[in-house]
Amino acid sequence: MPSQQPLLSVEGLSKSFSGIRAVDDLTFVVGPGEILGLIGPNGSGKSTSIDCITGFAKADQGSVLLDGKRLNGARAEQIAQAGLSRTFQNVRVYDRLTLMENVLIARQAYDCVPWWQALAGTQACRGAERRASERGRELIHLVGLSTMSAFPAAFLSYGQKKLLALAMALMSNPKIVILDEPLAGVNPTVIRRIAGLIQSLNSDGQTFIIVEHNVQFIMEHCSRVVVMEQGRKLAEGPPSLIKEDERVLHAYLGKADAVAMELVFHGQ
Numbered sequence: 001m002p003s004q005q006p007l008l009s010v011e012g013l014s015k016s017f018s019g020i021r022a023v024d025d026l027t028f029v030v031g032p033g034e035i036l037g038l039i040g041p042n043g044s045g046k047s048t049s050i051d052c053i054t055g056f057a058k059a060d061q062g063s064v065l066l067d068g069k070r071l072n073g074a075r076a077e078q079i080a081q082a083g084l085s086r087t088f089q090n091v092r093v094y095d096r097l098t099l100m101e102n103v104l105i106a107r108q109a110y111d112c113v114p115w116w117q118a119l120a121g122t123q124a125c126r127g128a129e130r131r132a133s134e135r136g137r138e139l140i141h142l143v144g145l146s147t148m149s150a151f152p153a154a155f156l157s158y159g160q161k162k163l164l165a166l167a168m169a170l171m172s173n174p175k176i177v178i179l180d181e182p183l184a185g186v187n188p189t190v191i192r193r194i195a196g197l198i199q200s201l202n203s204d205g206q207t208f209i210i211v212e213h214n215v216q217f218i219m220e221h222c223s224r225v226v227v228m229e230q231g232r233k234l235a236e237g238p239p240s241l242i243k244e245d246e247r248v249l250h251a252y253l254g255k256a257d258a259v260a261m262e263l264v265f266h267g268q
């Protein structure tokens with residue numbers, strides 16, 4: 001549990017789909033500068049929780065506070081504007097648009113000048129456009145895609161699209177970035193690049209929540225881990241404690257012996 005005032009507080013979050021309790025009374029906090037890992041077996045409710053927190057699904061119960069501001073009932077774009085941005089399990093980029101256009105579109109949800117200024121092409125509007133282009137260039141460079149900046153996103157490999165999605169999520173200078181399975185379908189080289197980016201952004205103060213099936217990655221890169229099983233929080237703590245928790249091994253493999261430990265925590 002972080003000692004500072006939490007940046008994000010999720011309390012009593014619940015969501016059912018026609019009788020299936022996908023998320024059941026989930027409570028956790030994220031402190032400023034943390035990298036929180038959210039793990040659990042398939043169907044344990046991770047994505048539904050993230051969808052409810054980010055306004056992509058409506059929770060049945062519970063509250064979400066970002067920096068003390070209540071987000072319940074807000075639309076996804078309002079939540080993004082408040083400082084909570086995310087990527088998706090199935091990467092979402094616009095294939096026909098260039099990388100630069102993709103990041104500029106991502107920023108529009110957050111840093112839009114009023115429509116009348118945009119129509120009139122005011123100085124404020126031109127200034128905002130210039131700042132957005134500079135930020136977009138910086139982020140495309142940061143994720144290592146500068147040489148492809150003017151190419152359509154369709155030219156990118158799946159792993160490169162994940163890097164573009166990360167740049168898009170950062171466009172708004174969010175308080176928290178939620179990465180939903182950033183490593184799924186990605187080769188080891190891109191995994192290393194994503195890991196390096198997360199670490200370097202985090203050392204500059206960026207807070208992350210990472211939802212991931214690669215438990216080894218979570219154990220290496222997160223300061224704290226929340227484990228879900230059947231919609232509920234099963235365990236929570238630093239990686240060193242989670243690794244010792246037999247309930248976590250049981251949740252994944254139905255047993256908690258040395259072989260299970262190697263398989264879950266070291267991917268062997």
Ligand SMILES: Nc1ncnc2c1ncn2[C@@H]1O[C@H](COP(=O)(O)OP(=O)(O)OP(=O)(O)O)[C@@H](O)[C@H]1O
Binds near residue numbers: 040
């Ligand atoms: N739109 C939906 N309609 C009906 N049931 C759903 C829907 N979305 C999720 N569920 C169910 O809710 C439960 C939690 O699903 P969720 O996708 O949140 O789990 P998850 O931990 O993210 O799984 P995975 O790791 O496989 O992505 C599952 O039983 C799933 O079948």
